[in-house]
Amino acid sequence: MKNKTRLLSGPYLFWAISFIIIPLAMIFSYGLTDRSGAYTLANIASIASAEHSKALWLSLKLSLIATVICLLLGYPLAYILAHMKSRMGMIIFIFILPMWMNFLLRTLAWQTLLEKTGVINTMLTFIGLPTISVINTSKAIVLGMVYNFLPFMVLPLYNSLTKIDDNVINAAYDLGANGFQTFIKIILPLTVPGIISGITMVFVPALTTFVISKLLGGSKILLIGNVIEEQFTQASNWHLGSGLSIVLMAFILVNMLLSAIFDRDGEANVL
Amino acid sequence: MTNRRHHASDILKKIYIILIFVFLYAPILTLIILSFNRSKTRAKWGGFTFKWYGSLFTNRDIMQALYTTLLIALLSSAIATVIGVCACLGLNKMKSSSRSVILGVTNIPMLNADIVTGISLMLLFLSFGMRFGFGTILLSHITFNIPYVILSVMPRMKNLNLSVYEAALDLGASGPYAFFKVVLPELLPGILSGFLLAFTMSLDDFIITHFTKGAGIDTLSTKIYTEVKKGIKPEMYALSTIIFVTVLILLLLINRPEKDSKQEPNTNTSTVVIP
Numbered sequence: 212m213k214n215k216t217r218l219l220s221g222p223y224l225f226w227a228i229s230f231i232i233i234p235l236a237m238i239f240s241y242g243l244t245d246r247s248g249a250y251t252l253a254n255i256a257s258i259a260s261a262e263h264s265k266a267l268w269l270s271l272k273l274s275l276i277a278t279v280i281c282l283l284l285g286y287p288l289a290y291i292l293a294h295m296k297s298r299m300g301m302i303i304f305i306f307i308l309p310m311w312m313n314f315l316l317r318t319l320a321w322q323t324l325l326e327k328t329g330v331i332n333t334m335l336t337f338i339g340l341p342t343i344s345v346i347n348t349s350k351a352i353v354l355g356m357v358y359n360f361l362p363f364m365v366l367p368l369y370n371s372l373t374k375i376d377d378n379v380i381n382a383a384y385d386l387g388a389n390g391f392q393t394f395i396k397i398i399l400p401l402t403v404p405g406i407i408s409g410i411t412m413v414f415v416p417a418l419t420t421f422v423i424s425k426l427l428g429g430s431k432i433l434l435i436g437n438v439i440e441e442q443f444t445q446a447s448n449w450h451l452g453s454g455l456s457i458v459l460m461a462f463i464l465v466n467m468l469l470s471a472i473f474d475r476d477g478e479a480n481v482l
Numbered sequence: 483m484t485n486r487r488h489h490a491s492d493i494l495k496k497i498y499i500i501l502i503f504v505f506l507y508a509p510i511l512t513l514i515i516l517s518f519n520r521s522k523t524r525a526k527w528g529g530f531t532f533k534w535y536g537s538l539f540t541n542r543d544i545m546q547a548l549y550t551t552l553l554i555a556l557l558s559s560a561i562a563t564v565i566g567v568c569a570c571l572g573l574n575k576m577k578s579s580s581r582s583v584i585l586g587v588t589n590i591p592m593l594n595a596d597i598v599t600g601i602s603l604m605l606l607f608l609s610f611g612m613r614f615g616f617g618t619i620l621l622s623h624i625t626f627n628i629p630y631v632i633l634s635v636m637p638r639m640k641n642l643n644l645s646v647y648e649a650a651l652d653l654g655a656s657g658p659y660a661f662f663k664v665v666l667p668e669l670l671p672g673i674l675s676g677f678l679l680a681f682t683m684s685l686d687d688f689i690i691t692h693f694t695k696g697a698g699i700d701t702l703s704t705k706i707y708t709e710v711k712k713g714i715k716p717e718m719y720a721l722s723t724i725i726f727v728t729v730l731i732l733l734l735l736i737n738r739p740e741k742d743s744k745q746e747p748n749t750n751t752s753t754v755v756i757p
Contacts, residue, residue, distance in 0.1 A: 220572025220584070223565050223628065227587050230625040234602030235590070241605055288502055291495045304733065305503065311729040312510050312722050314686055315706045319714065320509030323516070323524050330512065358505065411593075419595035422688065426710065436597055443601060443693065453605070456598050467593055 238460075242453035254454020263438060263455065270434040271462075273349055274417035277356035281364040281413045282406065284357070289368035289405075302369060306362040318355050318426045325351060325427075347429030355423040356413075363412035371405025372398075407473040415463055435459060510726065517719035524714065534720040541717050543705070548721065550616070551685060551701040558623035559631075559680035565624070566631030567673055571665075573632075574639050585636075588629045599626060600693030607694065614696020622694040623687065627680035634676030638669050 245251045257263055292302055309317060324330045325346040332342040345351045375398065383393040421436030428434075435455065442452030517535070521528025538544060573581050591599050603622045612618055642665065650660035666673075688703035695704055706718060 217572050217575045219568040220570075220576070223569030223572070223632075224584070226565060226625070226628065227584070230603065230606070230621065231587055231590050234599075234606040237605040237609060238598065238602050284502070287498060291499060295495075305506065308726075308730060308733065309506055309510055310682070310686060312513060312726050313703060313706060315688060315703060315710070316513055316714070316718070316722055317509045319706075319710065320512040320516075323512050324508060326525070328525070358509070361502075361506070415593070415595055419597050421597065422707075436595075439597060439601070443604065449605065449608075452601065456601055459595060460598060463593070463595060463598075 238453045238456055241450050242455075242457045245450055254451050255457055257451060258455060258458045262433075263435070266433045266438045267435045267458070269349070269432070270418050270436065273353050273434070274356065274414055277353050277360065277417045278364075278410055278413045280353070280357050281361050282409065285361055285364035285368055285409065286406075289365050289372055292365075293369055293372035302366075306365060310362075314359065315422065315426065318359065318423060321351070321355060321358065321427060322346060325354075346427065347431070349428065349432055351427040352424050352432065352434075355427045356417040356420065359423065360413040360416055363416070364409035367405045367408040367412065368402060369405075371402045375401050403473060407470045411466055411470045414466055418462060419459060513719050514723050514726070517716065517723045519716065519719075522713070522716060534716040535724075538717040538720045538724075541715070543700075544702075544715070544717055544721060547700045547702050547705040550619075550699060551703075554616075554619055554623055554701065555681050555684040558620055558627050558684050559677050562624050562627035562680050563631050563673060563677045566628045566676060567635055567669065569628070569632055570635045570639050570669075573636070574642075585632075588632050591626045592629050592633075596687075596689040597693075600690040603690065604693040614694065615699050618694045618696065619691055619699070619701070622690050623684045626687070626690060627684060630679045630683060631673075631676035634679060635669055635672040638672035642668050 242254050243250060243252070245253065258267060292305075322329070325343075326332070327342070327344060327346070329346070335342050345354065379397060379401075380393060383397050388396065419436045421434060421440040424432055424434045424437055435458075439452050439455050439459070442448045442455070446452075516524050518530050518532070519527055520531040520533070569584075573584060576584075600622070603618075603625065607614060607618050607621075647660055647664050650664045651657065655663065686703070687701075688707065691701050691704055692707065695701070700708070702718075702721075706714060709715060709718070
């Protein structure tokens with residue numbers, strides 16, 4: 212009986228090998244060869260070219276900024292929500308509901324809001340404030356990243372905050388700590404797994420996006436995701452595109468390793 | 483509970499939540515308003531109209547894309563649920579070392595960037611000379627959906643009391659009968675939330691579909707993407723508004739009687755997480 216049950220995972224094993232492992236191996240086989248099939252490191256080395264390194268650097272910079280903003284906005288929010296004794300349903304309302312509006316449309320709506328004669332500028336002019344010109348700049352891209360990925364930060368933070376035992380916090384107060392000390396010494400260290408998992412979940416999609424930069428950054432600002440996407444959809448240079456993907460994966464891997472070190476039990480996983 | 487709440491800080495908290503709420507919902511409100519805009523461009527307001535809601539249903543392109551999107555979401559999440567649940571049952575019986583290797587592989591599509599997943603699948607389909615279309619999209623969606631099912635069902639698996647199953651067998655139940663009567667009901671909440679999660683993911687996916695779809699077939703996401711340059715058809719706003727309002731009403735209905743907090747927060751989050 213036991214052996215039979217084990218066989219049930221057979222279809223999945225077949226699936227995982229065919230559609231997860233082999234495809235990843237294909238990226239490596241394309242990335243490490245040229246069109247004639249000869250082994251080369253040129254595709255990976257091309258990340259050092261001026262154009263590609265600029266795109267990678269900009270992606271790193273913008274995704275780091277977006278991650279920090281998400282953390283700074285998300286932590287107080289998760290904290291307030293965790294202490295409101297709100298039902299989970301409310302959190303779902305606030306953060307999950309927007310996701311049922313198509314991601315591309317939601318991002319596009321920011322064009323309407325941010326344009327020179329858009330909604331926000333019209334309101335600013337109306338109350339006599341100077342207008343802002345954000346659209347088609349890297350600021351708009353960061354805004355798009357924060358907007359799209361903030362929930363990924365808040366949910367793990369919320370989970371790790373609600374797991375803190377109230378008695379621990381009460382004990383800190385009873386022993387004479389003030390609110391600030393309690394936060395720094397007790398709450399913050401206990402939510403490190405949530406912070407790390409939130410950072411990973413914001414940083415990876417932000418680093419690798421090509422949609423947000425395309426929709427909000429105009430056509431001039433290229434992130435590494437845009438460069439890779441173009442290799443596949445326009446330039447048809449799959450070898451170069453795969454080589455750059457390997458570089459991208461290296462960054463993702465470093466990020467994952469860091470999070471594994473800080474979050475050994477995986478306890479802050481959203482799922 | 484030492485909740486020393488001060489009035490002022492309470493107000494500050496409320497203001498903060500409202501600000502975030504505005505940030506999250508301003509674009510959605512914008513889209514809803516645009517669905518009533520008589521003018522075809524989103525740049526100017528041409529007066530109030532319902533006409534896009536009418537013409538939506540006669541727009542064959544959008545209806546076709548909606549059909550494809552829903553069919554892919556339904557099929558891929560159903561197939562992923564079956565494969566995923568079977569995988570969990572099997573994994574449960576494995577040595578913990580091989581189990582953790584397999585679960586590690588399962589994590590790859592979730593932790594990896596969508597663009598890399600999309601490209602890797604595209605290269606696979608290319609090398610096997612597959613025709614890009616409905617089939618390749620479906621295979622890709624099943625691939626990224628299975629991990630969500632496994633991660634929703636696996637925690638339930640650990641809590642499963644196998645002696646109940648064995649007791650059923652001892653009392654003369656056949657293996658499958660005992661499974662459907664005893665094991666499945668235990669797993670059902672996890673299976674359901676895994677299915678819903680997978681469905682949501684599939685519905686909202688753009689990036690992986692973008693790389694695996696081929697010409698001549700579109701989901702709503704890829705259709706919107708091709709329309710970005712020419713300008714989005716107002717019917718698209720109308721459709722999104724309908725979908726959004728439907729889900730809003732469904733969530734309101736589901737959430738209302740949930741007074742008894744039987745479900746632990748974790749299972750609850752996982753019902754609808756993140757694209």
